[in-house]
Amino acid sequence: MQGSLTRRSLLKSFGMGLGAVALESMLASVGDPRNPRESRLTHFPAKARSVIWIVLNGGPSQVDTWDYKPELQRRDGQMLADADPRTGFFETTGRLLASPFQFRQHGQSGTWVSEIFPYLSRHVDDMAFIHSCFTRSNNHSPALFEMNTGLSRMGFPCVGSWMAYGLGAQNANLPGFLVMTDAKGRGLPKNQAQNWGAGFLPGIYQGTRIQSNGSPIDNLSSSAGLTRDRQRRLLDMVNKLNGAHLERFKGQVELSARIEALELAFRMQMEAPEVLSIDQEPPHIRTLYGLNHPVAKQFGRQCLTARRMLEAGVRFIQIYSGGTGNAQSWDGHTDIAANHRQFALETDQGIAALLADLKQRGLLDSTLVVCCGEFGRTSDSQGSRGRDHNPNAFTAWFAGGGVRGGVHYGKTDPFGYRTMENPRHLHDLHATILHLCGIDHERLTYRFNGRDFRLTDVHGNVVKEILA
Template identity: 50%
Template sequence: MNNHITNRRHFLQTTGGGFGILALRSLLAADNPKPMNALSPQFAARAKSVIFLFMYGGPSQVDTFDPKPALDRWNGKAIPTFRKEDAFAPATKATAMRSPYTFARHGQSGLEISEKFPHLARHADELCVIRSLHADSNNHGPALFQMNSGFVQSGYPSMGSWITYGLGSENENLPGYVVLTDLNGAPVNGAMNWSNGFMPATYQGVPFQSVGSPILYLKRPEGVSVAQQRHRLDFIRKWNERYSAANPDESALSARVAAYELAWRMQSHAPAAVDISRETKATREDYGLNHKITEYFGRNCLLARRLVERGVRFVQIYSGGNKGLTAWDAHDNLKENHDRQCAQTDQPIATLLTDLKQRGLLDTTLVVWGGEFGRLPTHQGSAGRDHNPFGFTMWLAGGGVRGGLTYGATDEFGYAAVENKVHVHDLHATILHQLGLNHKQLTYPHLGRNFRLTDVEGSVVKSILA
């Protein structure tokens, strides 16, 4: 091999322009030196960005947004819709378990919301509640993959990757796809949940830290000055341009240098994006940063607003981590679990909607709330609920959807979707549609075929669109 090429590649790999290689790995494209330039949607879009509030573990629909009076009447009795083969946990029973919570109607729409969301209930007329979601797996890992990528297997691009692939980013100084995990860590599957799959690495989600340096290993190394780092990058670019002129068909190294330049810009812009000290005290308190129970999730919601305000295309916030019984996975004690998770998230989410609306961002930001599945309306043990992919609830707000609307329905027990059923593929198709992307035309070639987020299925749920 040419010694010039060998030495050049070794130089790029070892110096890294003064950036940690792990930070760069999340920014590199396979063959496009400018893959994140803003692109025009395929048709007129109602939304420019998405904030996905992911309630990891599976919130119970019958205890949050889908009240079922029949559970009171059947409490402790075997319900006719239960099938033992549907259960994930051996301790799951056929007996109905009433909700420990009361529901009330809110707003002009009269939307029914659990008592556990007193702050969010004030936004009833802005919520589009879909009660008829269904998915294909009752296991967290595959269900997370499907909700994120459309497939129950790993190895496929996540929704944020598809969106940034289709639209690029409006801010050249920040990633187009940012992930904010829970205080208790990432969900099961870890970084595979925001994977780029078979797409270039540029399109994968970039985890941000809510305190300190927003991106691990991005900080300038000790002993390297700004001038030294800039000189090194200029030297790399000059060398690369000389090589590219002689080898026009090889673009991987150009992409690498473009990643160095992005990392350089992010060193200045990313810390400012997460610097919430620039927010007023009142704003920080509205998000719950002055209370331990809401501080962490509230900070992430505030960061999400700051990021979409700066043109970040897709922000995913996880509630629930994989360290101990800290997610929405209420196998043992539903009330204890949902008391905690609702208390952590209610005020921050409500404030996020208020803040987006006041700043004129809600009309162009699609907010999505939900988990990988719901929960069965029967007992697991004495006080818990098992996984339920057969019928569960998610809601949308802003971004051109109809507020104050309830769409679809589960059966009288909340066991399975029976009316206007919405599969995960339909949800994904609808989200893409609001961003001006046709889910059938947004494709990526791999292994001899064109892949889609919605695979070969999915329909836009037009009835929920404003």
């Protein structure tokens, strides 16, 4: 605590301003009457209290998912007139590749949906699509940074950390920002833990990754096999001596906060396994999420876990579909049909179940669900059946709190190759996410190395057209 002693300076070291809530609620949870009302420090009333961000890691193809292009279907094999060979990571042929999937219209909105999303197609009237997204990088690693932090370089805080910093915790027994990665053992996304890093924000705001195997949170149970009673006894003794220690350092708030943090750790051992355990869910819910489907069950479990964490008060949850290697993610370089069919099969049912389940519980209105990858894919082919990276056009969708369902915003050209109308960078998506959570992205700042940083750097405009 850099030698400071006042409560004010303690809060200051937590990042001043909004971030103070995290500590407030921590103190509050142990019987302090100043329990902050939720969203007390938002800039304006929040539509969403929590965010679930589903990352289709590897770069899903817009023209094979949500951006239907009849012209592309008609002109399969023809040359793409103004193809830019520097668009992709590899080299592309310049020949248009029609989507191998059938599209049909769904819902009141008449949204065209690829056949690979039979479950999600039932929810299009709750989803708002931004078809004109772009990133600056055509390479996974920097593009993932861009998606998460707004900047393509390493070392900046991701959107989840900014959220946790800005809004604080709703449940002091759990981290405010949780991350789940590929549950089929295909590894972490490229950049690994840096994707959910807090950058220069205080470390408490980094994402806590729930592991797919073994203990979901590190050190959640005693490696020495201590019973709860033994731990309690040990902690009582710790508290007794800590209390005497504290007497010698009257006014040192950090010391008492640390005493509380240890108590929270003890309680988290109780609450976290409960939240993470989906065994008590009734059969119809388990079926809804596809837990008996051999391919869809892993991602379905994660979606169901996300709902439980959300109910327990976690602010920001990110779920990654797909792992490290190209072929083990939505990175369909060689065979777009096989790749996307596989990954859609894994995820479609779980995501749709999440939307349905949140809705039936009345939680969708206060939850923001976001889904996209780090970039899109080329309309011309790579090899005969693959598509390369395309940073110039991709689709993101939003659903839930404050979002106008069934909207299609922004446009790509007739082949889905470039954005044509209302191009939107990740900064704009970030600004929109913060906005829906009651935060003005221009006013959420953190001083580091002499500069006030924000998530959107000097950019960002809220995509008002998708707001309810």
